[in-house]
Amino acid sequence: MIKIAALKKQYNNIEILKGIDLDIDKGKIFGIIGRSGAGKSTLLRCINGLEKYDSGYLEVNGIDIKKLNEKELRMFRRDVGMIFQHFSLITRASVYDNIAFPMQCWHYNKKEIDERVRYLIDVVGMYEKINNLARDLSGGQKQRVAIARALSMNPKILLSDEATSALDPKNSEAIMELLNNINKSMGITIVLVTHQMNVVKSICDDMAIIEDGIVKDKGIVEEIFINQPASLINILGDNRILLPNSGKNIEIMYKKDDSNNIIEKLIRKFNVNIIDFIMEDYKNCIIGKVIINVINSNDLKKVEEYLKSINIENYKVLGE
Known part of the structure; x- marks a missing residue:
């Protein structure tokens, strides 16, 4: 067109x-x-x-x-x-x-x-x-x-x-x-x-x-x-919340259809705290954004491996 x-x-x-x-x-x-x-x-x-x-x-x-x-x-x-x-x-x-x-x-x-x-x-x-x-x-x-x-x-x-x-x-x-x-x-x-x-x-x-x-x-x-490309962050600004200094903080983005109760599974499987959580309604889907704190830093790799195993690719470790 x-x-x-x-x-x-x-x-x-x-x-x-x-x-x-x-x-x-x-x-x-x-x-x-x-x-x-x-x-x-x-x-x-x-x-x-x-x-x-x-x-x-x-x-x-x-x-x-x-x-x-x-x-x-x-x-x-x-x-x-x-x-x-x-x-x-x-x-x-x-x-x-x-x-x-x-x-x-x-x-x-x-x-x-x-x-x-x-x-x-x-x-x-x-x-x-x-x-x-x-x-x-x-x-x-x-x-x-x-x-x-x-x-x-x-x-x-x-x-x-x-x-x-x-x-x-x-x-x-x-x-x-x-x-x-x-x-x-x-x-x-x-x-x-x-x-x-x-x-x-x-x-x-x-x-x-x-x-x-x-x-x-x-x-x-x-x-x-x-x-979340840099060009989008430049428009939105960096509105991150205050994060814990201990452990490791991970921001996870996912479509609702792909979630499969992701938050509940993370809490059950690992020693993590939910720092922030929001669901946003888009035209074609609902997107979830969650920030978790992995209390034991040594568990970070296990959490990342688990996210990949359930096909959650859009995550990043904050502060690194």
Whole structure:
């Protein structure tokens, strides 16, 4: 669906994208994360053709964007919907007119516009607000209208630039659920830029971490969080808890399906204490994280051998 290779982009002789390599599969929800200034939003704008890149290759739905002239680029953008952080609605226009606006610009007939608008208003759960002015809506309601507008041209790809970061947690969760439902019901590929880890964990299938203008890590979301690469730690920070000075401390990450009562077995089999334990719900699975203290340091090797014997590979001895 989206193929990117060696993509570079600079502003005022400052290189923002320094060689992005990335493939995004059709029908997936793909998350792009990174610190401010890493190049996330610039990459998104290159994908929809709002920004011209300097070198490299970017293909969307089989189309090499760099080869398009202005007319072809305009046609291309019909297939790429965009959701912005601050909604970008026409504040003095009604909900109906905001959603209808892109179709009006493309001279759709009134019947097509009316059918599409009413369908999308129902999809985003805003039918009772159909005649309200955009300026009178709450933040969550405005974002729902913005999503409906982005879908008005029946795009194959939906791009989201920090769509939930201006919302409170309750509305953010509702918008995530809406995007997830749209992906499932319409089969639209969604690419979202975010700094909110809960967004990535709850709705994304795959993800990429951009650091200093390049892709540092990419892959299935839960595997990235289990493996804890340095690029992810750089974003999350080192939030480790206070650990015992005696014995050996081990951090273990595992999928719930692979756990097989791992904690109970460790306690029964070895002289260990549970220091910290958390279960996190991802889109496709539940991941457990446990920190244990092996009281007798000499038992460390036995514990490691046991973890390998039950196919738990994602663990590390802390402080070494």
